[in-house]
Structure formats: structure tokens, C-alpha cells
Amino acid sequence: MWKDHLLTAKQLSRGDVETVLDRAGEIAADPEAVRGRLDGRLLGLLFFEPSTRTKMSFETAAKRLGGGVVDMGSVESSSVKKGESLADTVRVIEGYADALVLRHPSQGAATMASEFVDVPIINAGDGAGHHPTQTLLDLYTIRETAGLDGLSIGIMGDLKYGRTVHSLAHALTNFDVHQHFVSPESLRLPRSVRYDLHQAGANVREHEDLSAVLPTLDVLYVTRIQRERFPDENEYHAIAGEYRIDADVLADAPEDLAIMHPLPRVDEIAPEVDETAHARYFEQAHNGVPVRMALLDLMLP
Numbered sequence: 001m002w003k004d005h006l007l008t009a010k011q012l013s014r015g016d017v018e019t020v021l022d023r024a025g026e027i028a029a030d031p032e033a034v035r036g037r038l039d040g041r042l043l044g045l046l047f048f049e050p051s052t053r054t055k056m057s058f059e060t061a062a063k064r065l066g067g068g069v070v071d072m073g074s075v076e077s078s079s080v081k082k083g084e085s086l087a088d089t090v091r092v093i094e095g096y097a098d099a100l101v102l103r104h105p106s107q108g109a110a111t112m113a114s115e116f117v118d119v120p121i122i123n124a125g126d127g128a129g130h131h132p133t134q135t136l137l138d139l140y141t142i143r144e145t146a147g148l149d150g151l152s153i154g155i156m157g158d159l160k161y162g163r164t165v166h167s168l169a170h171a172l173t174n175f176d177v178h179q180h181f182v183s184p185e186s187l188r189l190p191r192s193v194r195y196d197l198h199q200a201g202a203n204v205r206e207h208e209d210l211s212a213v214l215p216t217l218d219v220l221y222v223t224r225i226q227r228e229r230f231p232d233e234n235e236y237h238a239i240a241g242e243y244r245i246d247a248d249v250l251a252d253a254p255e256d257l258a259i260m261h262p263l264p265r266v267d268e269i270a271p272e273v274d275e276t277a278h279a280r281y282f283e284q285a286h287n288g289v290p291v292r293m294a295l296l297d298l299m300l301p
């Protein structure tokens with residue numbers, strides 16, 4: 001297992017991923033076995049960006065393990081508003097909590113914060129950087145659905161700013177999978193991520209058009225265009241809605257194609273898809289609880 005902090009998916013070996021997913025599977029099968037595991041422990045929640053699933057599922061996980069949370073609340077109501085630095089904020093809150101979960105708009109924020117504290121820091125999203133705990137629940141869902149080797153996985157949408165994509169792509173290099181990246185040219189994977197995937201010997205192809213590759217896929221991971229990270233609103237409008245999954249698109253999909261999405265979705269997946277056997281995104285979001293329970297169980301002494 002990794003030491004101390006969970007900062008990017010790059011630090012996850014195949015063994016690490018399997019350890020977390022196996023533990024999550026055990027917890028999902030028998031939640032009673034970990035009742036009271038975090039008795040008297042507190043998890044600090046520091047969310048400098050909006051969150052529904054990540055924050056609530058960490059809170060649920062901590063409470064289901066018998067622990068509690070201390071929540072910084074919104075940036076608007078915290079001393080961040082008075083100009084406090086992130087380094088000072090985490091140094092203070094480490095005195096209140098046994099581990100910190102941090103989401104921040106700046107890439108590298110969790111790594112920077114980890115240099116100032118001794119308690120474990122879990123990166124819950126750093127700008128357009130990484131989101132490793134999302135990746136673990138994505139991999140858990142993929143493994144439940146189709147196993148994790150010998151797969152062809154399409155990853156579509158905002159590959160440039162999408163941190164869930166960057167983390168998932170890195171973590172998948174541990175497995176025998178073909179990764180097909182589908183996006184407009186302007187939202188291609190960043191060069192640094194492409195370089196890392198190449199260095200890791202990943203089997204990667206890039207496409208601008210989903211139709212050519214759709215019939216070969218086992219999993220299609222759809223992502224939201226990250227509007228909040230677009231420097232130019234016009235550029236956002238030019239692209240939003242272009243890469244959308246609906247019943248027509250699915251006419252050419254394999255029968256057992258699993259469609260995933262980290263959520264929230266905006267228009268990328270039409271509501272009619274929810275009723276099909278392809279839809280896995282709500283189950284995926286629910287898997288955040290056992291996976292984050294497993295992480296807290298493994299990371300907290």
C-alpha cells in the first residue's frame with residue numbers, strides 16, 4: 001500500500017487497487033464486520049469547490065464506520081474568505097481531525113497541502129489534475145461489471161480538463177485494457193498525460209468520432225464538459241452537447257456495453273438511457289460508499 005497520503009492515481013499500483021477493491025467488496029458484503037472501526041475518529045472535509053457525491057459519500061463512509069466528520073463548510077463561510085492560505089488552513093484543521101479530504105480548484109493543491117501536515121490527506125479533486133478516489137470506485141464498478149483485464153474501454157468527453165479521466169487513464173495502465181479516447185481535438189488528453197501513458201506502455205488510441213469504435217467497446221465512460229475550467233465561455237458553447245449519448249447512438253452499441261459517468265451529468269447522457277441495461281452510473285455513484293469505507297479502513301491507523 002502507498003504511504004500516508006492518496007494524492008494522484010499515478011501512485012496506485014495494481015496491487016494497491018486490488019487491495020482497496022477487495023476490501024470494498026468485503027465491506028459491501030458484510031458492513032457489520034467494520035462497524036465501530038473508526039470509533040472516536042474524525043475526518044476533516046475541506047471542499048473549496050462544489051461537491052455532492054464525493055463529500056456526502058465520504059461523510060457516509062466515515063459515519064458507517066462509527067467515525068464522524070468536521071466540515072469546513074463553504075468557502076464563503078470560512079476564513080478562506082479573509083485571505084487565509086491553504087497551507088495555514090490545513091495546518092489548523094489537522095489539529096481537529098485524523099485525516100483530511102481536500103477538494104480544491106488548483107491543480108497540485110493536495111500534493112502541496114500534504115507537505116504541511118502529518119495526518120493523511122486524500123485528494124478529492126485538484127482542479128484539472130486528479131481524482132483518485134473516484135477512480136477507485138470507477139474501477140470497482142468496472143470490475144463488478146466486466147472484470148478488469150482484456151477490456152476495451154472508451155473514455156469520452158472533456159479529456160483535457162476532466163480530472164476523473166486523468167486518474168482513470170493512469171490507473172488503467174495497471175491492467176490489460178485498450179483505452180479509446182474520444183473527444184474533439186480541442187479537448188484531447190493533455191500532452192503530459194499522453195506522455196505518461198506512453199511511458200507506462202499503455203494501449204491507447206485517440207478518436208474524434210465515437211461511431212467507429214463504439215461497436216468494439218465493453219465500457220463507455222462519459223464525462224461532463226468542465227465548464228468551470230473553460231477560459232472562454234464561447235468555446236464552451238461551441239463544444240457542449242456535441243458528444244452526447246442517446247437511444248440513436250446506442251443502436252450501434254454492443255448489447256452488454258456498460259455506460260458509466262462520474263456524475264453530475266448535464267446533457268451528455270439522455271434520460272432515456274437511464275432505462276436501458278447499459279446504464280451503470282447510479283450504481284457507480286453508490287459504490288462510492290463501500291470504496292471510501294475501504295480507503296478509510298486501510299489508511300487510518
Ligand code: NCD
Nearest residue numbers: 053054125164224262263264
Ligand atoms: C467529478 C469531479 O468533481 O471531478 N465529480 C465527481 O466527483 N463525481 C466530475 C465532474 O464534476 O464532472
